[in-house]
Amino acid sequence: MTLLMLLSTWLYAEVPKTIPLPHIRGKELYDDLCFQCHGTAGLANTPLAQATKSPKLTGMYSDGEYSDGIKLVQEGKGIMPAYEMVIDKHDTKRILIYLSGLDSETGMDPRIKDESDTKPSTTETTKKDQQDKSKEGSSPKKSIVLPVPPSSSK
Numbered sequence: 001m002t003l004l005m006l007l008s009t010w011l012y013a014e015v016p017k018t019i020p021l022p023h024i025r026g027k028e029l030y031d032d033l034c035f036q037c038h039g040t041a042g043l044a045n046t047p048l049a050q051a052t053k054s055p056k057l058t059g060m061y062s063d064g065e066y067s068d069g070i071k072l073v074q075e076g077k078g079i080m081p082a083y084e085m086v087i088d089k090h091d092t093k094r095i096l097i098y099l100s101g102l103d104s105e106t107g108m109d110p111r112i113k114d115e116s117d118t119k120p121s122t123t124e125t126t127k128k129d130q131q132d133k134s135k136e137g138s139s140p141k142k143s144i145v146l147p148v149p150p151s152s153s154k
Helices: 004-012 022-031 047-052 067-075 087-102 123-135
Strands: none
Touching: 022 087, 067 087
16 A cells, blocks of 8 residues: 555656756856855956955856866865855856856856847737637646545455
8 A cells, every 4th residue: 555655656746847957057056155255147246256355257167177166166265165065066067067158258148048038029928818818718627636545444
């Protein structure tokens, strides 16, 4: 019975639809852990970055040369804390992959499109909204039915 319950849980477990690309995950991690001292675009142009003399990170790492950067982030240096207990080497590399793609002058990432490029035009939005509203009333809601194990009679 326990096996059946575990199997049914496993069958209906939610599976991630996509795994983020390394530079996307790297940006998420950078925004969580690094921007406070190095600025939002790695340009070290914030008051805290200037007060702590944090280095500019854009243009610092090139594609494929990450071993020194991984060691620095994991072990820390000077006033920069070690992150080995916070993130692993793979996530550290993802941060460096993100930084390697930033423009060294502007801090912009050409791999990440501006939100305005991906938004549909107003007419497209209106047509889609109208189609969605017309479908709402006509389609029944679907439900998931989980299997119930047979009761054991002793």
